[in-house]
Structures are given as C-alpha cells and as structure tokens.
Amino acid sequence: MFAALITGKGSLEMVEFPEPTPAANGVVVDVSYCGVCGTDVHAYQSGQPYNPAICGHEWVGHxxxxxxxxxxxxxxxxxxVAIAPACGRCAPCRAGQSDRCTVSFLSALGRESGAPPHGGFAPRIAVAASRVVKAHSALSDEQAAQVEPTTVSFHAVRRSGVRLGDVAVVQGAGPIGLGTMQWVRAAGAGVVIVVEPNERRRSLARELGAHHVVEPGSPADELVKELTHGLGADIVYECVGRPFAVQSAVDLARRGGSMCL
Ligand SMILES: [Zn+2]
Ligand SMILES: [Zn+2]
Structure with missing residues (x-):
C-alpha cells in the first residue's frame, strides 16, 4: 500500500507501507476523504521536519x-479522526489537569506509542480505537472530513467568552477563520468583521455570513473604528497564525477587550 508523505521542501512522495493491521486496541479505517491542513501546506513549503503520522490528519472513513x-x-x-481522550494515568491527569494530558497531546502530534507510520493521505490507516469517533449521519463524507479543523474553531470560540452583541473581528479567512466566523455568529456576536487580504476568501466569508469583510491594514482599522465609535472590537480572533498578525489583533481590540490566539 502507498501513502503520500511530505519528505522535504516541495517534496511529496508516494511511499510504500505494509498493509495496515489493527492492534488489539486499534482499528483499521479505509479513508474516504482527507482534508489538507495549513500545517501540511506549511511543511511542504518550508521543508521543516514533519511527523509522518500527521501527514493528512483531517480524515473520515469506514x-x-x-x-x-x-x-x-x-x-x-x-x-x-480525533484526539485521544485524557488517559487518567499521566502526571498532568493525576494532578487533575486532564485537559493537559500528555497522551492526548502526543496523539495530536502523532507521537503517541503506536502512532501510524503515515497519515491520512493513504487508502487505509491503523490507529488506536481511542483516536476515532463515529461520524454524525447528517454529515456527508466531505463535511465529516472537516470535523477536525472545525472542532479547533468550535473549541476556541467556546473558550473565548464572546458575549451576546459583541463586536467581533476574525483575522484571516482560511478554513480556521471561516469556521471561527460562523461559530462566533452562532454564539451571538452582534457584528462580525472578517479581515482578509485575498479577494476570493473575502467573498467566501461574505457568502458564509460575515457582516463585514475588509482588507487588512488601514481599511480594517477604519472600519472597526467606525463601527465601534472609535473604541475598537470587543474581541479579536487571530486566525492568520503569523507573528505580525498578533500585533494587528491587539491594535483592533478595544481597551479592556479580548484576543483569542
Ligand atoms: Zn491541522
Ligand atoms: Zn493523561
């Protein structure tokens, strides 16, 4: 069986692996769809070392x-695919910090014991049974493959403390930003502004329900000021993931506002 692995800068190779078999506590999944994460793209473009087990980590299958x-x-x-639940045995779990479980964390990095030698860019993958959850029947395969990135923004918005009526800014309209924007709307923000340089992504953000869509820099600064009587946004979600964007997120937030990285 062949799986696609990112093996260096600009290098994607089909690598042969033995047919996967399940461990006693594991399953084999025939992959139907696998999304391409920004992490995959970054690894391909930068050539930075990339753990093969997460080369394709947004998948659905049978x-x-x-x-x-x-x-x-x-x-x-x-x-x-899911992150393993807290193990209940590691030091953080035993200290009552199960949300910081070492086993869960390693599974997110594909470094847990028994991690597969390749990711979801493959016809089949063997994983621990704790690494999968049943897909909701209302979702198509294509939608279900997006559960992993969608839960990232879902979790972020739940933790962010956004309140009814807030003026919220979402920086970046990639998959994470677009997901965040939709959850922020669902959570009751009064005004949702998406800041994004790419026109195609801006129009997608508009289509998916953003109240305002604007280019970064002074157009964004001016719009946020205008909509908030010069105060700044109540909450800013940083979904660009680059250092420069952190400063602009701070600049767009009001005094006493919040920022979600
Ligand atoms: Zn990812
Ligand atoms: Zn643990």
Missing part, C-alpha cells in the same frame, strides 16, 4: 478491521 479488545466499534462504522 472501519474495515477491528482489534480483539475493541468495544463499541464494528466493521463498516463511519468514523472521523
């Missing part, structure tokens, strides 16, 4: 083999 000790999953179940 369980095709189940380990002997696995309960609750069967052949044919449609599942999406």
């Amino acid at each position: 369980v095709s083999a189940v380990g002997a000790d696995v309960k609750g999953l069967r052949d044919g179940d449609r599942v999406v």
Whole structure:
C-alpha cells in the first residue's frame, strides 16, 4: 500500500507501507476523504521536519478491521479522526489537569506509542480505537472530513467568552477563520468583521455570513473604528497564525477587550 508523505521542501512522495493491521486496541479505517491542513501546506513549503503520522490528519472513513479488545466499534462504522481522550494515568491527569494530558497531546502530534507510520493521505490507516469517533449521519463524507479543523474553531470560540452583541473581528479567512466566523455568529456576536487580504476568501466569508469583510491594514482599522465609535472590537480572533498578525489583533481590540490566539 502507498501513502503520500511530505519528505522535504516541495517534496511529496508516494511511499510504500505494509498493509495496515489493527492492534488489539486499534482499528483499521479505509479513508474516504482527507482534508489538507495549513500545517501540511506549511511543511511542504518550508521543508521543516514533519511527523509522518500527521501527514493528512483531517480524515473520515469506514472501519474495515477491528482489534480483539475493541468495544463499541464494528466493521463498516463511519468514523472521523480525533484526539485521544485524557488517559487518567499521566502526571498532568493525576494532578487533575486532564485537559493537559500528555497522551492526548502526543496523539495530536502523532507521537503517541503506536502512532501510524503515515497519515491520512493513504487508502487505509491503523490507529488506536481511542483516536476515532463515529461520524454524525447528517454529515456527508466531505463535511465529516472537516470535523477536525472545525472542532479547533468550535473549541476556541467556546473558550473565548464572546458575549451576546459583541463586536467581533476574525483575522484571516482560511478554513480556521471561516469556521471561527460562523461559530462566533452562532454564539451571538452582534457584528462580525472578517479581515482578509485575498479577494476570493473575502467573498467566501461574505457568502458564509460575515457582516463585514475588509482588507487588512488601514481599511480594517477604519472600519472597526467606525463601527465601534472609535473604541475598537470587543474581541479579536487571530486566525492568520503569523507573528505580525498578533500585533494587528491587539491594535483592533478595544481597551479592556479580548484576543483569542
Ligand atoms: Zn491541522
Ligand atoms: Zn493523561
């Protein structure tokens, strides 16, 4: 079986692997769809070392083999990739900080014990059963493959403390920014402004429900000032992921406002 791996700057190779088999506590999933994350693109463009297990980590598929000790999953179940739940045994878990579980964290990096030698850019993948959750039947395969990045923005907006009626700015209209914008609207923000340099992404943001869409720099500064009587936004979500954007997020927030990185 071949899987695509990013092996260096501008280098994507089809690498041969043995057919995956499930560990006793694992499953094999036939991958239907796999999204391309900004992390994949960054690794391809930069050539920085990239863990093969996360080369393709936004996938959905059907369980095709189940380990002997696995309960609750069967052949044919449609599942999406997930972060392993807190283990309950590592030092952070035992200190009551299960949200900082070492095992969960390593699984997000694809470095947990038993991590697969390739990611989801493959016809099949073997993972621990704890790394998958059943996909909601209302979602198409294409939508279900986006559960992983969508949960990133969902979690961020839930933690951000956005309040009814807030003026919210979302910087960046890539997949994470567009997801964030939709959750912020659903969470009750009064005005949602998307700041994005790319025209195609701006029009997508508009289509998906942003109240205002604007280019970064002085157009964004002026619009936010105008909409807030010069105060600045109540909350700014930084979804660009580059250092310069952190400063502009601070600049767009009002005194006493919040910023979500
Ligand atoms: Zn990702
Ligand atoms: Zn733990």
